[in-house]
Amino acid sequence: MNLDANTYQVYAKGYGKKSPVLRDCACAFLVGGIICCIAEGLYRLYLHLGIPETNVRILTPVSMVTLAALLTGFGWFDKIAKFAGAGTLVPITGFSNAVVSPAIDTKAEGFVLGVGAKMFIIAGPVIVYGTLASVVWGVIYYFLHRGGIV
Amino acid sequence: MREICIDFLLVFAVGGGFCVIAQLLIDYTKITPARILVSYVVAGVILTAVGVYEPLVKLAGCGASTPLTGFGYSLARGVESAVRDRGLVGALTGGLTGTAGGITAAMTCGFIAALVFRGKPKT
Numbered sequence: 001m002n003l004d005a006n007t008y009q010v011y012a013k014g015y016g017k018k019s020p021v022l023r024d025c026a027c028a029f030l031v032g033g034i035i036c037c038i039a040e041g042l043y044r045l046y047l048h049l050g051i052p053e054t055n056v057r058i059l060t061p062v063s064m065v066t067l068a069a070l071l072t073g074f075g076w077f078d079k080i081a082k083f084a085g086a087g088t089l090v091p092i093t094g095f096s097n098a099v100v101s102p103a104i105d106t107k108a109e110g111f112v113l114g115v116g117a118k119m120f121i122i123a124g125p126v127i128v129y130g131t132l133a134s135v136v137w138g139v140i141y142y143f144l145h146r147g148g149i150v
Numbered sequence: 151m152r153e154i155c156i157d158f159l160l161v162f163a164v165g166g167g168f169c170v171i172a173q174l175l176i177d178y179t180k181i182t183p184a185r186i187l188v189s190y191v192v193a194g195v196i197l198t199a200v201g202v203y204e205p206l207v208k209l210a211g212c213g214a215s216t217p218l219t220g221f222g223y224s225l226a227r228g229v230e231s232a233v234r235d236r237g238l239v240g241a242l243t244g245g246l247t248g249t250a251g252g253i254t255a256a257m258t259c260g261f262i263a264a265l266v267f268r269g270k271p272k273t
Contacts, residue, residue: 020177021173021174021177021178024173024176024177025170025173025174025177028166028169028170028172028173029166029167029169029170030166031169032165032166032168032169032170032217033161033162033163033165033166033169033213034162035165035216036161036162036164036165036166036212036213036216036217037158037161037162037165037212037213039212039215039216040157040158040161040211040212040213043211043212057215058251058252059251060212060215061215061216061220061251061252061255062251062252062255064216065252065255065256065259066255066259069256069259069260069262069263072263073263073266073267074267075270084169085169085173085176086169086170086172086173086175086176086183086186087166087169087173089169089172089183089186089187090168090169090172090186090187090190090217090218091165091169091216091217091218092216092217092218092220092221092252094183094187094218095187095218095221095252095256096255096256096259098184098187099256099257099259099260100256100259100260100263103260103261103263103264104260104263104264104267104268104269104270105269105270106264106269107264107268107269108269111264115260115261115264119257119260119261119264122184122187123253123256125184125187125188126184126187126188126191126218126221127253129188129191129192130188130191130192130194130195130221130222130225130245130249131225131245131246133191133192133195133196133222133225133226134195134222134225134226134228134229134241134244134245134248135229135241135242135245137195137196137198137199137226137229137230138229138230138232138233138238138240138241138242138244138245139238139241140199141199141229141230141233141241142233142237142238142240142241145233145234
């Protein structure tokens with residue numbers, strides 16, 4: 001076969017493996033989307049049951065956290081996460097898993113320095129930097145509010 | 151019925167979209183998942199502060215509030231309402247007040263799970 005470099009590239013591309021990045025992204029999109037739809041479904045269900053909206057806003061993430069904790073405990077979360085990648089990491093389910101998974105695994109190290117400390121190994125920095133960012137915004141907001149801008 | 155379908159499609163697309171961005175960061179850069187979670191929460195605070203996130207939550211509901219950027223949104227919203235109510239002190243109390251439910255639920259679930267479930271043997 002006589003092929004110049006350009007044609008070869010086109011030829012090889014057709015037979016090459018499908019990009020794992022594309023597959024990863026499709027899985028993340030699918031699972032992440034489904035998780036958010038489950039949350040939306042719960043949100044609407046709670047409103048339908050007559051729970052006031054201020055409570056529903058708290059109850060919905062709490063339900064998702066609990067759900068993810070159960071899946072983590074039974075060992076199913078890791079299986080879904082292997083397929084979903086960022087799809088389970090980014091929603092609040094990922095935060096829940098980051099707390100519950102080390103809590104279970106460090107039981108043997110005791111309940112104070114094991115479970116109590118290690119459950120924050122990933123969630124800790126998330127809470128610290130999130131809260132720090134909110135303090136900065138709070139101070140800025142205070143001056144904007146006093147200045148009558150917001 | 152049609153409206154509900156469109157609503158859920160928006161939830162799906164926005165929620166899935168946030169996950170795809172994180173997946174691209176994982177695949178193309180050396181950023182660890184822990185750093186992604188931290189960046190997402192901080193990004194959520196910043197996006198709420200500049201006024202971009204609120205309309206997104208109105209549009210996509212849980213599609214915007216369930217990803218960890220939504221956690222940042224709750225932090226920022228909490229701090230805004232606390233500053234309006236109590237002045238500068240609110241900057242210190244508002245963030246965690248806004249997210250207390252989720253954080254406490256995660257801690258409670260973590261503790262109960264540690265009591266109930268058996269951990270994986272360390273390899």
